Amino acid sequence: MSPRRSVAETRLTRDRIVERGVAAASVDGLEGLTIGQLAADLGMSKAGVLGHFGSKEALQLALLDAAAAAFARIVWRPAELEPPGLPRLRAVCETWIDYLEHERQIFPGGCLFTTAAIEFDARGGPVRDAVARLHKLWRRRLVAEARTAVATGDLPRGTDPEQVAFELVGLFMALNQEIQLFADPNAAQRTRRALHRLLATAEHQQ
Amino acid sequence: MSPRRSVAETRLTRDRIVERGVAAASVDGLEGLTIGQLAADLGMSKAGVLGHFGSKEALQLALLDAAAAAFARIVWRPAELEPPGLPRLRAVCETWIDYLEHERQIFPGGCLFTTAAIEFDARGGPVRDAVARLHKLWRRRLVAEARTAVATGDLPRGTDPEQVAFELVGLFMALNQEIQLFADPNAAQRTRRALHRLLATAEHQQ
DNA sequence: CCTACCGATCGGTAGG
């Protein structure tokens, strides 16, 4: 006898759960998310949902993983077509802004990584570690591109790459808040203005 | 017969609940906070805690109120000693940074307003409205000081006050994340560097 | 401000 559901079907079901779970977590947070509500949204039983992951924590890690893969595809991959340094840094900032502007399609409640960082920054455990790891990874990449931009002379000598990355992240966070809390349609333009100033004329030396 | 507890005693109990509740909400969020855990922390019954407020939503609003009063006292009041415009803007940014650096005393889990904004930005209701109102109030004040600074010539002609306020908020958010998620001791210095550049040499014209 | 209690829901398990 064949199993009641094939491996491929099981995989599809898991994907459905993850897609819906990511959207739900963007609204209620990874901790605020409940398995019962997610199951009801999907027309499944709680046990049916939980069976794919084993525990809520494993589900949270799976949702983070899937969200990070989507973020890499949307924000980082297109920028890899640009040469390293300032061109690539500019490109990733542009895709990042576009992502924050249109994230409602994938994250109806706003950037899951921002939500998760706030939710877990005062705790310990594997989920907090995974969230911090993602933020560090993206920060390191921004720093690396800024460093290359300084080396090639596209950013002024003496520019501190860490400082550039720090300020970029601040702009993205401000943009996310402006969109989610105030629904300000000018926020993206404001962010681009700050961005161009930061990457064109700024001096980052102490 | 006198009542079992005087009005003054009742007030003191309420203050104890609020102080502990603000600290707990900074860790778990205004929604993640539970009345049962708060009551246990205080050595009280759930009904004893809830009786002071009537509902969890009313408790959340009371905690926001108390936190906003503390924020006004710590960040805004000292800056009022400075003349309006750039001096006052600089002063409030300094007190804001100091507050974020030392907030663990009042907010062990990090800035409650940042947490609450993320927690409620995808919802409706009175708590979301109160959170948005606070953020808008502080933003308006930053804009007003920046506008005065432009009028007095302390910031370059053509500087957009809204743009300055937006970028300042981004710096504060980045600092909060840096402290809470990464515990980076250099974060405050980095923020001051960005701040001085923003308020000294930047051109904010389109 | 307490005890005692309400229905609802939580994450998770047993067994099929």
Next chain:
DNA sequence: CCTACCGATCGGTAGG
């Protein structure tokens, strides 16, 4: 992937 169930906890109420 389901039903049926577990103990724990949720916000809130009654009554004193």
